[in-house]
Amino acid sequence: MITCENLVKIYKTADIEVMALQGLNLEVKQGEMMAIIGNSGSGKSTLLNMLGGLDRPSAGRLTIDGIDMQKLTDQELSRYKRETAGFVWQNKARNLIPYLTARENVEIPMLLHDRKEKRKRAIELLEAVGLGHRLNNRLEQLSGGEQQRVAIAISLANRPKLLLADEPTGALDTRTSAQVMELLRNLNAQLGITIVIVTHDLDLAKQVDRVVAIRDGRTSSEMIRRADEIEAADGAGGSAESDDTHVEYAVMDRSGRLQVPEHYLEAIGARNADKVLLRLEEERIVLLPAHWKSHEKM
Numbered sequence: 001m002i003t004c005e006n007l008v009k010i011y012k013t014a015d016i017e018v019m020a021l022q023g024l025n026l027e028v029k030q031g032e033m034m035a036i037i038g039n040s041g042s043g044k045s046t047l048l049n050m051l052g053g054l055d056r057p058s059a060g061r062l063t064i065d066g067i068d069m070q071k072l073t074d075q076e077l078s079r080y081k082r083e084t085a086g087f088v089w090q091n092k093a094r095n096l097i098p099y100l101t102a103r104e105n106v107e108i109p110m111l112l113h114d115r116k117e118k119r120k121r122a123i124e125l126l127e128a129v130g131l132g133h134r135l136n137n138r139l140e141q142l143s144g145g146e147q148q149r150v151a152i153a154i155s156l157a158n159r160p161k162l163l164l165a166d167e168p169t170g171a172l173d174t175r176t177s178a179q180v181m182e183l184l185r186n187l188n189a190q191l192g193i194t195i196v197i198v199t200h201d202l203d204l205a206k207q208v209d210r211v212v213a214i215r216d217g218r219t220s221s222e223m224i225r226r227a228d229e230i231e232a233a234d235g236a237g238g239s240a241e242s243d244d245t246h247v248e249y250a251v252m253d254r255s256g257r258l259q260v261p262e263h264y265l266e267a268i269g270a271r272n273a274d275k276v277l278l279r280l281e282e283e284r285i286v287l288l289p290a291h292w293k294s295h296e297k298m
């Protein structure tokens with residue numbers, strides 16, 4: 001569904017250039033629900049803006065649903081924004097109009113011309129997000145969690161293939177945020193819609209199929225989240241019961257270059273080393289500090 005290859009985004013202001021994405025690689029499959037985590041300033045929102053067609057990459061390749069995003073004209077990009085991607089923001093002001101009712105809010109972005117059809121679809125969507133009983137309440141009369149449900153209904157109005165959510169539960173308490181996440185999971189399962197959530201909340205990230213970490217807008221390493229994969233990887237490492245075992249995917253480019261996460265290098269004392277030892281054993285490659293001696297016990 002989404003392929004980012006060596007994606008670069010440079011913001012130019014009057015006197016400085018900020019490289020918000022520095023060659024990011026990412027693959028997202030159709031129907032997947034995944035989260036992107038990273039510290040403040042790591043480039044998460046920048047990436048989401050590219051995925052939503054709100055901004056264009058400076059270099060690299062970005063393909064979404066078979067569309068080469070760099071080749072789109074401004075007009076095609078506007079169409080992509082309306083029809084292919086749906087957005088849910090943490091900031092309510094970006095999603096909702098407070099003095100209109102829930103139903104009216106959902107009708108606004110709809111491309112349908114027939115008023116009756118619009119109303120029917122808005123009601124269906126609000127029922128789907130559990131707000132069938134709040135159709136005619138003005139937004140300001142709804143709770144934070146209910147407003148975020150309306151925002152999700154709005155984002156689905158034009159049947160997008162991709163739902164992008166920037167800190168969708170950032171302003172909600174733990175219980176309400178769990179309900180919103182459950183709703184997103186159900187929509188993912190029922191509609192098969194691909195969902196990408198940006199967050200810095202690791203707990204929230206645990207509730208999705210897969211988590212990708214961005215560091216310094218430069219690289220992404222895919223943390224394996226599914227229990228079966230962790231088990232399989234643990235088995236391969238021969239330390240199934242160890243709590244210290246940590247498993248991540250690292251992205252490898254076409255020439256076999258691999259960016260090893262810094263904390264991995266730190267853990268084996270090779271953080272500032274210019275050389276490491278790669279040992280090929282039956283079906284695995286083991287990375288060791290360069291000074292490692294074969295008589296040392298592994």
Ligand SMILES: Nc1ncnc2c1ncn2[C@@H]1O[C@H](COP(=O)(O)OP(=O)(O)OP(=O)(O)O)[C@@H](O)[C@H]1O
Binds near residue numbers: 013
């Ligand atoms: N429009 C802009 N002009 C200049 N620099 C920008 C712009 N937008 C973002 N940046 C810079 O790009 C980098 C990445 O920003 P981005 O907003 O993508 O990070 P983030 O991971 O989403 O952070 P946060 O979690 O705080 O929202 C930061 O250094 C930021 O200051």
